Amino acid sequence: MNSFARNSAANTALAPSQPAPQRRSRLPGRFARLPELAGRNFLPLGLFARLPLAMLTVGTLTLVTAVSHSYAIGGLAAGAVGIGSAVGAPVLGSLADRAGQRPVLLVAAAVNAVTVIALLVAAYLTPDFNAPTDAIAILVTAFLAGASCPQVGPMARVRWMALTTRNLPTGNMGLGASGKAAGSGSVAASRADLDTALSYEGTADEVTFVLGPALVGILASLVAPWLPLALAAVLTATLVPAFAVHPSQLAVVRAKRKGPAAVGSAPEGHRSSVRSLGWVKVAVPVLAMVCMGTFFGATQNALSAFSAQFATAEIAGLMYSVMGLSSAVAALSVAYWPQRVGLAVRWVVAAAAMTAFSLLLFLPAGIWPMAIVLLVLGIPVGPVMVTVFSIGGVVAPAGRMATVMTALASGIVAGTALGASLAGQLAQTQGPGAAFVVSTAASGALLVLGIVAGLFLRRKPVTRQ
Numbered sequence: 001m002n003s004f005a006r007n008s009a010a011n012t013a014l015a016p017s018q019p020a021p022q023r024r025s026r027l028p029g030r031f032a033r034l035p036e037l038a039g040r041n042f043l044p045l046g047l048f049a050r051l052p053l054a055m056l057t058v059g060t061l062t063l064v065t066a067v068s069h070s071y072a073i074g075g076l077a078a079g080a081v082g083i084g085s086a087v088g089a090p091v092l093g094s095l096a097d098r099a100g101q102r103p104v105l106l107v108a109a110a111v112n113a114v115t116v117i118a119l120l121v122a123a124y125l126t127p128d129f130n131a132p133t134d135a136i137a138i139l140v141t142a143f144l145a146g147a148s149c150p151q152v153g154p155m156a157r158v159r160w161m162a163l164t165t166r167n168l169p170t171g172n173m174g175l176g177a178s179g180k181a182a183g184s185g186s187v188a189a190s191r192a193d194l195d196t197a198l199s200y201e202g203t204a205d206e207v208t209f210v211l212g213p214a215l216v217g218i219l220a221s222l223v224a225p226w227l228p229l230a231l232a233a234v235l236t237a238t239l240v241p242a243f244a245v246h247p248s249q250l251a252v253v254r255a256k257r258k259g260p261a262a263v264g265s266a267p268e269g270h271r272s273s274v275r276s277l278g279w280v281k282v283a284v285p286v287l288a289m290v291c292m293g294t295f296f297g298a299t300q301n302a303l304s305a306f307s308a309q310f311a312t313a314e315i316a317g318l319m320y321s322v323m324g325l326s327s328a329v330a331a332l333s334v335a336y337w338p339q340r341v342g343l344a345v346r347w348v349v350a351a352a353a354m355t356a357f358s359l360l361l362f363l364p365a366g367i368w369p370m371a372i373v374l375l376v377l378g379i380p381v382g383p384v385m386v387t388v389f390s391i392g393g394v395v396a397p398a399g400r401m402a403t404v405m406t407a408l409a410s411g412i413v414a415g416t417a418l419g420a421s422l423a424g425q426l427a428q429t430q431g432p433g434a435a436f437v438v439s440t441a442a443s444g445a446l447l448v449l450g451i452v453a454g455l456f457l458r459r460k461p462v463t464r465q
Helices: 002-007 029-038 042-049 051-068 071-099 101-125 132-148 152-165 187-222 227-244 247-251 268-308 313-336 343-362 367-395 401-430 432-457
Strands: none
Touching (some): 029 187, 029 313, 042 187, 042 227, 051 071, 071 401, 101 152, 101 227, 187 367, 268 313, 268 432, 343 367, 343 432, 401 432
């Protein structure tokens, strides 16, 4: 606690007995609290440090397609990045829980920068691309680049959860908004701060995953296809280490090593059943993120087929960004939602709206009507994502917050690949209308999982051993 306060003069919440003078935040309303909690430079640092991840998949697709003149090989390389990220993210999260974020992020940043450069070298040194097997070096380095990519977004969420709940007694941060915490404030105030922080994080994700591909397209078309990945490597090597050593990482407590059972503690079988139930609860938001990713991937591919009927498939990215815009704004609005509305209720209501709005995808017969539908459809998307991340923090086993947050992020990646594959097959054989069925089904599955989450989370929490 004291070391954190010494390293973060801007964070008066961490040292209430020694208040430091603060400049008035320029952020509006509740968002003005965020620099007070984490320091003013944490927001821009956390935003831009996650940009390389947003550039990696599209940058790999662009580069490999350009050098191989094959969309198939480019797609394989991009898929290898996605698979690597889905596999590597939970591993990095688990290591961060045990060893701390700083060493894991520093090592991941160094390894990732090297593997991205290796991917560039492999792409330009491959002599020919007569078959996918000729690109084995590219596929291997693409997988390693995805697996080693620093998970800045999930790590930032872990820090916010630690910063907003550090002064609360263990077990007080649940789904309700009532109750007082000993010391610095109420559970309701901490819940409001956490909602605000996660609302910001949801918007930051949306912004970077719109900005990243756009930056790749601009640099690749105006300069060279290698430049986006080279820039991503530079950003990883500079911004991620700065994020890793930021004083906010000191607020995160490492998982304790297992020791001998105390006298009078619960039997081992009982503790095992409690842990198993805890991970079952974690599986619900992880599956929800798989469904969310399926929705994203299916919608992207369906929009490509839809836009090709009226213009060119390339404008699908612009149309998709319309949904990202409304989703980002709606994610910010979650900070102002009434605290008396529980997380499970928020999930069900937003997912129900998402399912209903997804039915509108079957109606448009032109580009502009579809853009309007996407603008409306994005409104519940942001709140669902913010809420699922919040519930992931609530149900995460003690000391496993980074593991859960990275697993949620991996769920999105894996779901996107699944949705793109399913929708691509349907769009190819039956048209975009059939591909939009996958989007609607994924939204419906989110609604069902929200109901399941409500049933799980209504149970009285068990004291963590």
